Amino acid sequence: MSHHHHSDYVEVISAKGPTQLSGRMKGIFITMAIVGIAAFALGLLVDQKAAWIAYLHNFYFFTGLAAGGLVVAAIIQVARAMWGRPIKRFGEAFGAFLPLTIILLLPLWFFGAEHLYEWDEWPEMKAQYEQMDSLKSQLASASGEAKKELEVNLNMAEAWESVEHKYHHKVWWLQRDFVFGRVLIYLILLTLLGIKFMNLSRRPDLGLANEKNPDLWPQPAGWGDLDAEVGKAQAGMSKWGVLYCFAFAFLISMVSYDLIMSLDFRWFSTMFGGWNFTSYILISWGTLYLVATNLGDSSGLSKYFHKLIYHDLGKLVFGFTVVWGYLFFAQLMVIWYGNLSHESGYLITRIHHDVWAKYGWTAAVMVFAIPFVLGLGKKRKMKPKTYSVVILISIMGLWLERFVLIAPASWHYIRTPGEGEVAGYQPGVEMLLGLDLVVFLGFLGIFCLVVSRYLFKLPLMVISDPRLDEGVNRH
Amino acid sequence: MKEINFPYGDINRDILRTLEKPSVKYLILMTLVVSGLMVGVACWAWQLKEGMGVAGLNHPVGWGVYITDFVFWVGIGHAGTLISAILFLFRAKWRNAIFRSAEAMTIFAVMTAGLFPIIHVGRAWVAWWLVPYPNQRELWVNFRSPLLWDVFAVSTYFSVSSIFFCVGLLPDIAIIRDRAKGLRRKIYAMLALGWDSSNHQWRHYMAGYGFFAALATPLVLSVHSVVSWDFAVSIVPGWHSTIFAPYFVAGAVFSGMAMVMTILIPFRKIFSLEKYLTIWHFDMMSRLVLLTSSIVGYSYLTEYFIAWYSDDPFEGFIFWERGFGKYAAPFWLMIFCNMIAPLPLWFKKIRHNLMAVFWITVLINVGMWFERFNIIVSSLAQEFDPFAWGWYMPSMIELGITFGSFCWFFMWFFLFIRFFPSLAITEMKEIAKPPMRDAKEAH
Numbered sequence: 001m002s003h004h005h006h007s008d009y010v011e012v013i014s015a016k017g018p019t020q021l022s023g024r025m026k027g028i029f030i031t032m033a034i035v036g037i038a039a040f041a042l043g044l045l046v047d048q049k050a051a052w053i054a055y056l057h058n059f060y061f062f063t064g065l066a067a068g069g070l071v072v073a074a075i076i077q078v079a080r081a082m083w084g085r086p087i088k089r090f091g092e093a094f095g096a097f098l099p100l101t102i103i104l105l106l107p108l109w110f111f112g113a114e115h116l117y118e119w120d121e122w123p124e125m126k127a128q129y130e131q132m133d134s135l136k137s138q139l140a141s142a143s144g145e146a147k148k149e150l151e152v153n154l155n156m157a158e159a160w161e162s163v164e165h166k167y168h169h170k171v172w173w174l175q176r177d178f179v180f181g182r183v184l185i186y187l188i189l190l191t192l193l194g195i196k197f198m199n200l201s202r203r204p205d206l207g208l209a210n211e212k213n214p215d216l217w218p219q220p221a222g223w224g225d226l227d228a229e230v231g232k233a234q235a236g237m238s239k240w241g242v243l244y245c246f247a248f249a250f251l252i253s254m255v256s257y258d259l260i261m262s263l264d265f266r267w268f269s270t271m272f273g274g275w276n277f278t279s280y281i282l283i284s285w286g287t288l289y290l291v292a293t294n295l296g297d298s299s300g301l302s303k304y305f306h307k308l309i310y311h312d313l314g315k316l317v318f319g320f321t322v323v324w325g326y327l328f329f330a331q332l333m334v335i336w337y338g339n340l341s342h343e344s345g346y347l348i349t350r351i352h353h354d355v356w357a358k359y360g361w362t363a364a365v366m367v368f369a370i371p372f373v374l375g376l377g378k379k380r381k382m383k384p385k386t387y388s389v390v391i392l393i394s395i396m397g398l399w400l401e402r403f404v405l406i407a408p409a410s411w412h413y414i415r416t417p418g419e420g421e422v423a424g425y426q427p428g429v430e431m432l433l434g435l436d437l438v439v440f441l442g443f444l445g446i447f448c449l450v451v452s453r454y455l456f457k458l459p460l461m462v463i464s465d466p467r468l469d470e471g472v473n474r475h
Numbered sequence: 476m477k478e479i480n481f482p483y484g485d486i487n488r489d490i491l492r493t494l495e496k497p498s499v500k501y502l503i504l505m506t507l508v509v510s511g512l513m514v515g516v517a518c519w520a521w522q523l524k525e526g527m528g529v530a531g532l533n534h535p536v537g538w539g540v541y542i543t544d545f546v547f548w549v550g551i552g553h554a555g556t557l558i559s560a561i562l563f564l565f566r567a568k569w570r571n572a573i574f575r576s577a578e579a580m581t582i583f584a585v586m587t588a589g590l591f592p593i594i595h596v597g598r599a600w601v602a603w604w605l606v607p608y609p610n611q612r613e614l615w616v617n618f619r620s621p622l623l624w625d626v627f628a629v630s631t632y633f634s635v636s637s638i639f640f641c642v643g644l645l646p647d648i649a650i651i652r653d654r655a656k657g658l659r660r661k662i663y664a665m666l667a668l669g670w671d672s673s674n675h676q677w678r679h680y681m682a683g684y685g686f687f688a689a690l691a692t693p694l695v696l697s698v699h700s701v702v703s704w705d706f707a708v709s710i711v712p713g714w715h716s717t718i719f720a721p722y723f724v725a726g727a728v729f730s731g732m733a734m735v736m737t738i739l740i741p742f743r744k745i746f747s748l749e750k751y752l753t754i755w756h757f758d759m760m761s762r763l764v765l766l767t768s769s770i771v772g773y774s775y776l777t778e779y780f781i782a783w784y785s786d787d788p789f790e791g792f793i794f795w796e797r798g799f800g801k802y803a804a805p806f807w808l809m810i811f812c813n814m815i816a817p818l819p820l821w822f823k824k825i826r827h828n829l830m831a832v833f834w835i836t837v838l839i840n841v842g843m844w845f846e847r848f849n850i851i852v853s854s855l856a857q858e859f860d861p862f863a864w865g866w867y868m869p870s871m872i873e874l875g876i877t878f879g880s881f882c883w884f885f886m887w888f889f890l891f892i893r894f895f896p897s898l899a900i901t902e903m904k905e906i907a908k909p910p911m912r913d914a915k916e917a918h
Binding site: 166167168169170173246249250253257268269270271272273274322326327330331333334335337338340342 | 693709720778786
């Protein structure tokens with residue numbers, strides 16, 4: 001196969017100058033954001049719990065995607081991969097959403113938690129327990145509505161006794177401010193490390209673009225000699241990239257334990273953290289494929305993306321699909337075989353329960369079965385339009401998988417009688433999923449706006465990277 | 476690439492040097508390992524004669540050093556296939572110099588591991604009962620038991636890695652054949668299966684090699700996952716843990732990589748192969764060791780965190796006892812060797828100091844052996860019911876057999892380097908600068 005040798009990309013990209021999202025795309029994303037926010041607001045009015053489930057689910061999904069895009073860029077850097085250099089900037093740009101996650105956590109902390117987490121009721125239960133004697137004596141003389149309420153309170157007090165006895169570590173670990181304070185710190189750390197990596201990467205590119213076209217590009221502050229700047233940035237990225245990868249694995253694990261695993265506080269699994277961060281890497285490779293396909297065409301850069309880049313990305317998606325299947329099975333196997341009630345209950349809800357099983361299995365088919373079978377050949381991976389569909393199925397499957405992890409625990413937890421009912425009628429999970437999808441669109445719109453705002457101010461490829469040439473002109 | 480700077484013409488001669496008439500040093504080494512093996516054989520013979528009582532195994536600890544050895548050796552057997560198959564698929568050039576010896580090590584390690592279930596069952600002469608076969612009593616093995624899955628997993632792994640290994644050897648054997656005379660030539664001619672380096676053969680060979688690499692890759696994951704399920708599917712505290720499969724796989728790669736380095740560092744010195752096995756190779760391997768060490772460390776910490784978080788009293792108790800109970804010494808040895816000792820490898824200076832790398836990898840081997848000991852013994856010694864607790868100490872017989880197993884492994888490895896090229900000649904030629912390139916470029 002003859003391949004044209006490209007040596008003009010630095011000139012072409014720096015001649016263009018910073019761009020912007022096209023008006024049409026901007027309009028679409030803003031509409032999506034508005035629709036999503038409106039749906040969430042409407043959800044809050046109608047069924048708070050459903051709205052907060054949708055919020056947590058999409059918050060978690062996009063936090064992972066933002067952190068995952070950066071980790072994928074860091075992996076390309078750290079593994080000294082040449083092939084991935086042309087698309088590295090796209091992965092980095094996902095990280096632009098990270099600072100926003102810190103703010104988006106706050107509504108969950110102050111308004112959402114009480115509808116989602118069973119453990120959030122513990123302080124209330126404890127308060128009832130502390131006045132159990134007086135509750136009992138009041139109950140003896142009470143009647144009617146007052147008696148009913150006292151009985152509810154007494155039940156809470158008694159339930160507290162068993163919770164405190166059985167879960168004395170969790171009673172300490174799972175307190176609302178403590179949990180969300182921790183998650184806040186994790187997200188801040190992730191953001192700071194991510195920004196460090198992103199800044200190291202963009203500085204020499206902006207500097208080079210500025211040297212080529214000083215009118216179009218701003219010069220980074222304190223800009224020195226190009227070679228020295230590039231050398232410093234590369235060394236820095238290799239160092240901070242490693243640190244970011246490790247931080248990603250650790251922090252996403254901790255976030256998943258605190259925000260997701262604790263929804264069903266009786267359940268625990270040592271693999272949960274690893275499984276979650278691995279899936280985010282899978283989601284991110286896939287999203288990178290979609291972005292490279294679409295943005296490559298619209299920005300005119302696709303001529304610099306060697307055909308094999310899609311093959312390589314496709315292979316990584318395939319590889320992580322297999323790893324996902326492996327981890328899924330390894331977790332299922334141990335729990336199923338062990339057959340301990342405190343573990344298998346979690347599984348039974350998600351793969352046998354009338355309501356949830358269909359979503360659980362659909363997710364497994366979408367994440368594993370379809371991408372595995374359709375990802376086997378080489379040709380299909382190299383047809384971006386076709387393979388994008390496969391990847392889209394995989395990503396939405398992972399989104400659904402996260403839904404199945406998150407929704408059931410909160411959905412079945414009724415804190416106050418009548419909660420979740422709309423005019424005396426309890427809406428089905430289909431309604432919840434529908435709302436969730438619209439909220440997903442909202443998050444997606446905001447994500448795309450934030451990421452493209454960051455991305456289009458920079459050269460779209462890492463033009464100063466010494467390995468880029470090898471990545472564009474592959475043998 | 477600056478790391479690859481050996482002349483094409485030297486490759487055959489330098490690599491085949493190990494096949495020349497053995498030196499006195501080699502013969503002394505060989506005598507030592509065979510004598511060591513004899514110690515192990517004698518210990519096993521004693522156990523066969525006297526019965527399992529001579530091993531330290533007793534209620535409640537029915538799995539001890541033998542199962543530790545089994546898991547340890549299966550783990551050692553992971554680096555070879557990782558390097559030869561996975562790194563082949565990743566197109567990592569640095570694998571070319573080391574994969575042959577790593578693969579050989581894999582096969583000998585699995586052969587060593589395979590001995591231990593036989594030793595462990597006691598009545599070794601009926602070990603074939605492990606194999607499911609139709610029989611007139613309609614007695615079948617217990618298909619529900621992960622111990623039986625092990626039989627399948629390990630034997631599949633052994634078959635595929637030996638075929639992969641033998642296929643990879645073909646072109647190199649042909650080179651030896653072409654240089655040998657007399658009986659040697661006849662033997663190598665037979666082993667070379669008529670290889671004549673034709674274009675036709677190479678095309679098929681490369682396609683086949685790729686397929687084998689793809690087939691072998693999932694096996695790297697499956698074998699140690701199944702081994703981990705020997706423990707994890709039970710409900711024994713400290714064993715029943717969902718993370719076990721990936722944790723064991725990472726640990727296996729970790730220990731295997733360490734063993735490859737422990738062997739290759741002296742090997743390179745003895746046979747003056749510095750040109751081929753460069754600092755760069757050890758740098759790359761050290762990075763893999765660092766990565767897998769981190770995964771193992773992550774798993775240790777996760778297990779502790781979840782044991783605490785779970786509020787399961789049995790789980791919490793075992794993990795407390797591991798750190799501060801009767802088996803605290805092996806536990807802290809494991810933590811030191813697997814989590815702390817590899818940390819200096821973060822510095823380039825250390826990665827480029829082969830003496831330091833050598834001792835770090837030796838420590839890792841020790842640590843990974845104790846990791847398995849620690850998992851197996853501490854959980855069994857203090858299961859749910861305090862009335863049934865009991866302590867286990869390895870007997871001299873068990874330690875003798877363990878020592879013998881190391882000698883058995885090294886015996887095979889020494890034999891291998893004497894009769895086959897321990898670096899892949901053709902792969903080294905692939906990455907070397909072609910001999911005529913300079914002449915062409917001059918035009």
